[in-house]
Amino acid sequence: MKWNEYGEWLVPHEKWLSGLNDGTLKMNLPANRVIDAANGRFVGALVPGDGLVDELARLPLHPQPAMQVVEASKVLTQLKPALQALQLTSSIGALASVANLGVSCAGFALVLNRLSKIDGKLDDMLGKLDVLQQSVEQLHIKSDALSFARIRSAADSLDRSMAAEQESVQQDLARRARDLFQESRHYYLGLWNKTQPWTSARIPVRTALEMESRFVACGIGEIQAEFVLGDKGSIRHAIKSVASDLTKHFALDAPAALRARSDAAARSEGDEYAGFIVSMTTVSAEFALAAGAANHNSMRVSQFDQDVDMLEDLRLTPRQLVQVTRAADGPHLFLLRSQAA
Amino acid sequence: MPEGDIIFERLRQATDAERGRLARVLGIDPSPDREANVFKLSREYRASAGHTLRNLFRKEHELPYRDILLDAVSAAAKHAEWKPPVVKDTAEDEWLEDYIFEAYCFAAAKKNADLSSVEIAKAQESAERLLVADTRSAQTPLAAALVGALGAGAVGQAVGGFATVGVVAAGALPALVIGSTAALVFNPLFLPSSTKVLNATLGLIAVRKRREFEAELSQLEVAS
Numbered sequence: 001m002k003w004n005e006y007g008e009w010l011v012p013h014e015k016w017l018s019g020l021n022d023g024t025l026k027m028n029l030p031a032n033r034v035i036d037a038a039n040g041r042f043v044g045a046l047v048p049g050d051g052l053v054d055e056l057a058r059l060p061l062h063p064q065p066a067m068q069v070v071e072a073s074k075v076l077t078q079l080k081p082a083l084q085a086l087q088l089t090s091s092i093g094a095l096a097s098v099a100n101l102g103v104s105c106a107g108f109a110l111v112l113n114r115l116s117k118i119d120g121k122l123d124d125m126l127g128k129l130d131v132l133q134q135s136v137e138q139l140h141i142k143s144d145a146l147s148f149a150r151i152r153s154a155a156d157s158l159d160r161s162m163a164a165e166q167e168s169v170q171q172d173l174a175r176r177a178r179d180l181f182q183e184s185r186h187y188y189l190g191l192w193n194k195t196q197p198w199t200s201a202r203i204p205v206r207t208a209l210e211m212e213s214r215f216v217a218c219g220i221g222e223i224q225a226e227f228v229l230g231d232k233g234s235i236r237h238a239i240k241s242v243a244s245d246l247t248k249h250f251a252l253d254a255p256a257a258l259r260a261r262s263d264a265a266a267r268s269e270g271d272e273y274a275g276f277i278v279s280m281t282t283v284s285a286e287f288a289l290a291a292g293a294a295n296h297n298s299m300r301v302s303q304f305d306q307d308v309d310m311l312e313d314l315r316l317t318p319r320q321l322v323q324v325t326r327a328a329d330g331p332h333l334f335l336l337r338s339q340a341a
Numbered sequence: 342m343p344e345g346d347i348i349f350e351r352l353r354q355a356t357d358a359e360r361g362r363l364a365r366v367l368g369i370d371p372s373p374d375r376e377a378n379v380f381k382l383s384r385e386y387r388a389s390a391g392h393t394l395r396n397l398f399r400k401e402h403e404l405p406y407r408d409i410l411l412d413a414v415s416a417a418a419k420h421a422e423w424k425p426p427v428v429k430d431t432a433e434d435e436w437l438e439d440y441i442f443e444a445y446c447f448a449a450a451k452k453n454a455d456l457s458s459v460e461i462a463k464a465q466e467s468a469e470r471l472l473v474a475d476t477r478s479a480q481t482p483l484a485a486a487l488v489g490a491l492g493a494g495a496v497g498q499a500v501g502g503f504a505t506v507g508v509v510a511a512g513a514l515p516a517l518v519i520g521s522t523a524a525l526v527f528n529p530l531f532l533p534s535s536t537k538v539l540n541a542t543l544g545l546i547a548v549r550k551r552r553e554f555e556a557e558l559s560q561l562e563v564a565s
Contacts, residue, residue, distance in 0.1 A: 254558040262551050263358035273362060277547045278449040284554035288561050 122210040135194040154180035178225035185218035199260035205286035216297045243302045252294045254287040351545045352379040366540045390538045410437040413542045417444035423465045443468040
């Protein structure tokens, strides 16, 4: 790619560079466009340069905080009308929303890689903690069904389906991934409801958070698989189902959870209360982190619904969007030009 | 002492479970009526804490909480194997509570790890700063944090780096693990004459700490 000397944040597309160099085209910076030197007519909109993409890449994933960062940034505030004028998206908020989906589709391997760092912990706990073991038995679940290996297997199928060239293969693999994710998600939901980990003093907060995280990972995997399969109704249904479960069953009222654990320990006959008092500082800190994570997860999943709407704005099929985001070379944010622009 | 001091305040702020625990520690049957229970617990707590002879000349809710705390500070320091701290008159009751809490956490943490003499000295110094106005504002209690740090090894891989997918875990020593060592303070072999009072004092401190943590967590929810 040739060095584009005509702008720092918004730049003329490469295809206009020769015209700009030979003087047949001119920059109209106030209007953020390239114009015909002879008659001043519009030729092409400016596009984000590398610097702008880097700047936007630092935006938070959520629309609201992203908007706040944009408002607080001198450079980005100045560019907001320009970004809108370019019809990249209808708003910065939507930009963040698209970014969210971009990460969801392209970054699942990354998600799993990070999840793998703690994969063994919950698997170990399932075998060690009586309260979890008993619940698994009562739910008639084989412990393998809750293993991290199962999630990894589903993720492999999903990843392969995205890479598949033949549509039939792609669909078969996506279906397998969806089924595995969906089944695991329901197992985790059953175990969660049985054990109520946020308030159970016998389950460490981090184990509760890992259970919640695995549910979310399965939920996102299921949504992504539905996304690849391409039926918008099914995608929306999966999003609604996961988001609803998160709100209904996994929401964390941290102060109430801390009190419930304290009361349970106080009522115990043994030494549990002594242990609770000593670990209260840590448990509280863990709850603070868990509340942030649970809140983030819930928001993230509920925003997927907006992403489905974005498909229509961008006039892309789910498959195309997946391909675009997978092909994009960038950290976390993708600027997607509407096909209508 | 008026019937509205910190002891009464804490007993009223305690949950039923916490009051029930205090009743068990003090060896009394809790009253079904909440307010009657508060008075009963205050009476028994002060009776167990004060000197038998002096108590004869005191009203049943007269023994000041500070007197109990001063004894508890010495007992907690001994339990942590620290030298007894100097407590100035200007030190507030809650500062004494913070010191006791730190000593208690340190004693539990120490049983679970090989702490160097430097770490032990730092923890003691840190706890003592809690008793001085000029130093406590900039103070980060070490012993309570140490409990977390000890557990961090077990979950070290999970700490940080996972925020992108919303999975965050901090180090912690499971309550079940430290329960056994923290319970040493509940062991009748430890300070037999004051175990009951120290346990009850820790119970009252725990009520305050629990409420403070709840308030902090509520603020987080509002902020998010």
